[in-house]
Amino acid sequence: MSVHQAEDGRKVTTHRLTEMKLRGEKIAMLTAYDYSMATLIDAAGMDVILIGDSASNVMAGNVTTLPITLDQMIYHGKSVMKAVRRALVVCDLPFGSYQGNSKEALCSAIRVMKETHVDAIKVEGGREIEESITRILSAGIPVMGHLGLTPQSINKFGTYSVRAKEEEEANKLIEDAHLLESLGCFALVLEKIPASLAARVSSELTIPVIGIGAGGGTDGQVLVMHDMLGITQDFSPRFLRRYASLGSLIKEATARYIEDVKSSDFPNINEQY
Numbered sequence: 001m002s003v004h005q006a007e008d009g010r011k012v013t014t015h016r017l018t019e020m021k022l023r024g025e026k027i028a029m030l031t032a033y034d035y036s037m038a039t040l041i042d043a044a045g046m047d048v049i050l051i052g053d054s055a056s057n058v059m060a061g062n063v064t065t066l067p068i069t070l071d072q073m074i075y076h077g078k079s080v081m082k083a084v085r086r087a088l089v090v091c092d093l094p095f096g097s098y099q100g101n102s103k104e105a106l107c108s109a110i111r112v113m114k115e116t117h118v119d120a121i122k123v124e125g126g127r128e129i130e131e132s133i134t135r136i137l138s139a140g141i142p143v144m145g146h147l148g149l150t151p152q153s154i155n156k157f158g159t160y161s162v163r164a165k166e167e168e169e170a171n172k173l174i175e176d177a178h179l180l181e182s183l184g185c186f187a188l189v190l191e192k193i194p195a196s197l198a199a200r201v202s203s204e205l206t207i208p209v210i211g212i213g214a215g216g217g218t219d220g221q222v223l224v225m226h227d228m229l230g231i232t233q234d235f236s237p238r239f240l241r242r243y244a245s246l247g248s249l250i251k252e253a254t255a256r257y258i259e260d261v262k263s264s265d266f267p268n269i270n271e272q273y
């Protein structure tokens, strides 16, 4: 396996992501939620690790990202931060912790930064959360935006299908992207929108744009670790490329272990004291 090495192994910063965009180096981002996986992903050379609120789905078994709490995100954040040496680490603010009340948004972001030591936070939305973003940024906390399919709004959308296909929604997304840049966000995630729209936004903005299901014209890509490694097996959107089938490997290994225990093959004479 080839391990991508940054040119000098230095910690990735928001500034270095901007430099990567400027020199056309693509940014690799992946989610992680626990110490062991974050250790491996960081050692492999990941640029950005996202403690996504997708933890609600893949770690806690919820149908949506809505139920996960700030305390639960902080728990995942602390676990990941014990592992990471090089990657920039971003933690999602969960649903209900930043919308509507910018003071509460700032308190949530400060709790995440103080208790986990992550490098930045991510929030979903544009104009409607402008006040919260401004307030969080005013405390010196780096903010990553997230537009397009924003899973915390799934009940408004009613479907996980491609967003911003129609002109009106595409225009709002372009406006929101420029707004987030002008407010001071250091990067933007675009989820499940047409590739041409994502490429346009990426070329118009100076901050790095990271896509998921948004084509190859963005400055980087992000996937959910459990999907990319084939741990989740019943989720196969067109944009997902699986790099391993860990789900099958885990089931096969577990079945062999059960068989060996039942047949008294494990432990053998060399596996005891």
Ligand code: KIV
Binding pocket: 031, 050, 051, 052, 053, 054, 055, 092, 189, 191, 212, 222, 223, 224
């Ligand atoms: O929560 C998450 O994993 C995310 C990514 C899909 C970008 O927000």
